[in-house]
Amino acid sequence: ETGVTQTPRHLVMGMTNKKSLKCEQHLGHNAMYWYKQSAKKPLELMFVYNFKEQTENNSVPSRFSPECPNSSHLFLHLHTLQPEDSALYLCASSQDIDRNYEQYFGPGTRLTVT
Amino acid sequence: QKEVEQDPGPLSVPEGAIVSLNCTYSNSAFQYFMWYRQYSRKGPELLMYTYSSGNKEDGRFTAQVDKSSKYISLFIRDSQPSDSATYLCAMSRTGTASKLTFGTGTRLQVTL
Numbered sequence: 001e002t003g004v005t006q007t008p009r010h011l012v013m014g015m016t017n018k019k020s021l022k023c024e025q026h027l028g029h030n031a032m033y034w035y036k037q038s039a040k041k042p043l044e045l046m047f048v049y050n051f052k053e054q055t056e057n058n059s060v061p062s063r064f065s066p067e068c069p070n071s072s073h074l075f076l077h078l079h080t081l082q083p084e085d086s087a088l089y090l091c092a093s094s095q096d097i098d099r100n101y102e103q104y105f106g107p108g109t110r111l112t113v114t
Numbered sequence: 115q116k117e118v119e120q121d122p123g124p125l126s127v128p129e130g131a132i133v134s135l136n137c138t139y140s141n142s143a144f145q146y147f148m149w150y151r152q153y154s155r156k157g158p159e160l161l162m163y164t165y166s167s168g169n170k171e172d173g174r175f176t177a178q179v180d181k182s183s184k185y186i187s188l189f190i191r192d193s194q195p196s197d198s199a200t201y202l203c204a205m206s207r208t209g210t211a212s213k214l215t216f217g218t219g220t221r222l223q224v225t226l
Contacts, residue, residue, distance in 0.1 A: 004157070040122070042216040043158075043202070056213065090157050100214060101146035101165075101206055105157035 004106035012112045023074040023091030030096045032074040037088040050097040081113045120217030133190040137203035144205040152200045193224045
């Protein structure tokens with residue numbers, strides 16, 4: 001595997017379900033990011049981790065819970081989501097947060113909340 | 115006023131044309147300027163980044179930054195159907211607390 005991978009690629013979940021999104025980067029980077037991409041809106045930064053430490057929570061509702069066990073892996077735990085949370089969730093990485101201008105993205109998880 | 119403005123398109127051009135994609139911004143503190151290409155159902159792919167003003171060239175792609183006008187451009191020469199995608203501009207300040215601010219993207223269609 002190369003670059004940034006994300007699983008699953010597609011996810012349909014009910015409002016009462018609990019699910020997790022997984023991201024793995026094979027670039028030796030130390031910073032990882034979660035973004036939300038909705039139609040006709042700019043990418044919204046959700047969370048930032050640098051050397052496994054969370055450095056930013058961009059006012060994200062608590063039904064989204066990130067986890068970064070090491071510099072290569074990032075999870076987004078989902079719980080009691082709303083239909084408006086349906087979007088493409090993108091993971092990205094960079095060498096560290098000082099080099100956030102050079103981010104590499106995964107293919108995303110297309111999430112549908114029913 | 116949005117921090118970054120980008121015409122959503124779609125922009126349709128014939129194969130071989132020179133394409134000009136643009137973004138304007140309002141925050142004069144931005145120092146890094148990025149262009150990403152995103153194919154349908156894929157994640158964004160970094161094409162190039164530029165620091166401060168000036169030009170940067172990579173193959174058929176040229177990025178220009180005019181900080182005095184708060185205007186950035188991406189030129190694609192000899193456009194190909196494989197260039198059909200959405201192009202996102204992004205920018206950031208320097209410093210560890212900075213984050214990327216994205217435009218909404220311009221959809222480009224290169225026709226045969």
